[in-house]
Amino acid sequence: MRGLKSTLLLLVVLGGLVGYIYYLNRDGAPDGDAKEKAFTSVAAEDIEEVQIKSADGETSRAQKTDGSWRLVEPVQATADESELSSITSSLASLDMQRVVDENAPDLKQYGLEPARIEVSFRTKTDKEPRRIQFGERTPTGGDLYARFPDQKRVFLVSSFLDSTFNKSAFALREKNVIKVDRDKVDRVEIVAGARTVTLAKTGTDWRIVAPAALRADFGAVEGALERLSSAQMQAIVSPDGADLKKYNLDPPIASFSAVSGSARATLLLGETENALIYAKDASRPIVFTVAPTLYTDLIRDVADFRRKDLFDSRSFTTTRIELRRGADTVVLEKMKAGDGKESWKNGAGKDIETMKVEDLLTKVSSLRADSFDSAASPALKTPALTVIVRFDDNKTEQVTFGRAGSDIVASRSDEPGTAKVDATSFDDTIKALDAVK
DSSP states (O other), X not given: OHHHHHHHHHHHHHHHHXXXXXXXXXXXXXXXXXXXXXXXXXXXXXXXXXXXXXXXXXXXXXXXXXXXXXXXESSOEEBXXXXXXXXXXXXXXXXXXXXXXXXXXXXXXXXXXXXXXXXXXXXXXXXSOEEEEEEEEOTTSSEEEEEOTTOOOEEEEETTHHHHXXXXXXXXXXXXXXXXXXXXOOEEEEEETTEEEEEEEETTEEEEEESSOEEBOHHHHHHHXXXXXXXXXXXXXXXXXXXXXXXXXXXXXXEEXXXXXXXXXXXXXXXXXXXXXXXXXXXXXXXXXXXXXXXXXXXXXXXXXXXXXXXXXXXTTEEXXXXXXXXXXXXXXXXXXXXXXXXXXXXXXXXXXXXXXXXXHHHHHTOBEEEEESSOOGGGGSOSEEEEEEETTTEEEEEEEEEETTEEXXXXXXXXXXXXXXXXXXXXXXXXXXXXO
């Protein structure tokens, strides 16, 4: 009986709890955590003008025309779309965390008279701008004091909004150093003093055309173009581009040009000072600073753009390979039988184990240059190995290897100079060659 009473009592308590929860969550019930919106019925995409007076007193204004933002004060410039998107989204979703004082007698104690930051904006339907002011952070630093200019009510907003709205004109402008459509670039020209590197694109392949005709590393060229297109200004030092000689920009120390047909985008690089480099887009007057790593990322030697793979062929594209070592020559050719099956045969028509051939081809195609020398090595006059590969049905390439002491050097028949190759990789290739004899 006693257990039954306890059970009934628990059921009553549980029923009351369920009823209370239902009351709190019923349709239309007030939500204790709901916060008042600073601006009602505002959609971020409807905001067409934003003006900010930052903590340092600078006033900037941006306007949206045909879906694009442009800075109109204090200078005319393309605006940073991501910055304006963040600002407009924050205005549309701005919550009042808590009201501190409905009628504050002293606004100075909150940093609101005068206000540290003031933001005004207009939507497409607003006749007059809407305004909000921000003061100091609360003692704990978690919130920011705020008010509307025509009211003395002080409320709190999240402190992260300080960095969202406290923006200078430079922060609001587009900071890309140069505009480049990477997909359309078909030529790159790099000049640094007497050193010039020119690359040209044919189809999807890049080639070095100066100072010599060489294969180019696709990733290295595209990486440089990506670095150029994503590079950002650190600061503007001369809006009108006066006295370019002061910054070593007339003439520049170096330049990087991305050419698309008849269109050319050129970045000029000048003096380095205080860990920054002075730079200029050749098509605009302003002089700005960029991170010093931009120079080393763009102004590179021809060897940095050369393709390091000694062979363009791969094990799966090779149809014939000839390897000459001293008086010995090994020929391997992929043959197709009447039933369509493929097999590898040597020069005498004997079948060679496919796994051994694949291992050899993989090791050959993996040989890479560690470094390059513009001069031909004397060691190549007495080759340690010459490899001739036929691939993709109608392409042929030849690479000659030589031993210079403990070093292995190599040269392609269609490129000048000498490459230095890892000796261990070369010796592994020789072992794979011995295995197929």
